[in-house]
Amino acid sequence: MDAVTGAAKALAESSFAVALTGAGVSAESGVPTFRGPGGLWERYRPEDLATPEAFAKDPVLVWRWYRWRQEVIRAASPNPAHIALARLEELGVLKAVITQNVDGLHQRAGSRRVVELHGNIWRVRCVSCGLVEALDGPVSEIPPRCKRCGGLMRPDVVWFGEPLPQKAWEEALAYAGSADVMLVVGTSALVHPAALLPRVAKSRGAVLININPAETPLDEMADFNIRGRAGEVLPKLAQAVEAWLRT
Numbered sequence: 493m494d495a496v497t498g499a500a501k502a503l504a505e506s507s508f509a510v511a512l513t514g515a516g517v518s519a520e521s522g523v524p525t526f527r528g529p530g531g532l533w534e535r536y537r538p539e540d541l542a543t544p545e546a547f548a549k550d551p552v553l554v555w556r557w558y559r560w561r562q563e564v565i566r567a568a569s570p571n572p573a574h575i576a577l578a579r580l581e582e583l584g585v586l587k588a589v590i591t592q593n594v595d596g597l598h599q600r601a602g603s604r605r606v607v608e609l610h611g612n613i614w615r616v617r618c619v620s621c622g623l624v625e626a627l628d629g630p631v632s633e634i635p636p637r638c639k640r641c642g643g644l645m646r647p648d649v650v651w652f653g654e655p656l657p658q659k660a661w662e663e664a665l666a667y668a669g670s671a672d673v674m675l676v677v678g679t680s681a682l683v684h685p686a687a688l689l690p691r692v693a694k695s696r697g698a699v700l701i702n703i704n705p706a707e708t709p710l711d712e713m714a715d716f717n718i719r720g721r722a723g724e725v726l727p728k729l730a731q732a733v734e735a736w737l738r739t
């Protein structure tokens with residue numbers, strides 16, 4: 493049995509499968525990843541753009557970068573990987589998608605239970621009064637100001653050195669701890685604490701499926717390593733799961 497077939501069988505037989513996704517799941521939508529060839533951290537330094545210190549020092553620079561990312565994401569559409577994950581949820585197989593992505597593409601593809609560990613680029617938060625606002629497109633004014641108190645608004649995303657939103661982290665831990673299958677897609681598994689989730693699942697006996705064209709630190713722990721692009725592998729996997737469910 494090849495890895496796709498084995499993984500499909502594990503998913504079809506699971507009672508509580510959960511996915512963990514990273515930037516690789518959106519790569520084929522044209523949203524750049526952070527690490528690896530062409531990754532954002534090859535061209536930019538995270539400490540200049542994605543830390544609270546960088547924002548305090550130069551909010552305009554940070555916002556220019558986020559507005560550019562908002563424009564890239566606005567122009568992007570969900571790809572077959574996002575759609576296959578939504579289909580697996582619709583089939584009742586996948587109970588939730590835990591994502592490190594801030595692009596909202598899972599929701600746009602139809603996924604309903606999405607836990608966003610690193611926030612969402614389509615929200616802003618006031619650094620002075622905490623007001624959170626949803627955006628319907630890239631920010632027009634840089635830096636945006638709070639309509640309630642006039643304070644600086646920041647992207648409502650998690651930066652290096654910041655804790656994850658507590659509720660999202662607790663939900664993610666609960667999902668990982670209850671999972672009998674964890675489907676990991678397109679993450680380098682280098683950023684903590686998100687990278688702990690597959691370990692949590694595995695330590696509770698879950699079957700780990702890892703989809704990535706490159707090697708990751710999860711490879712040695714995974715039960716199935718499927719080397720390939722998410723947009724190519726996941727539709728095949730979802731189809732194979734449907735076939736198993738019919739047998």
Ligand code: OAD
Pocket residue numbers: 513514515516517519520525526527528531542592593610650651652677678679680681682683703704705706708720721722723
């Ligand atoms: P990374 O950029 O670290 O890793 C992307 C992964 O996707 C790599 O392992 C690639 O091999 C893989 N990949 C590339 N193309 C793919 C494709 N078509 N299909 C499947 N996989 C593919 O992204 P994350 O692991 O998500 O955090 O990074 C985690 C966090 O680090 C991000 O959320 C961000 C970043 O700094 C914050 O900004 C807080």
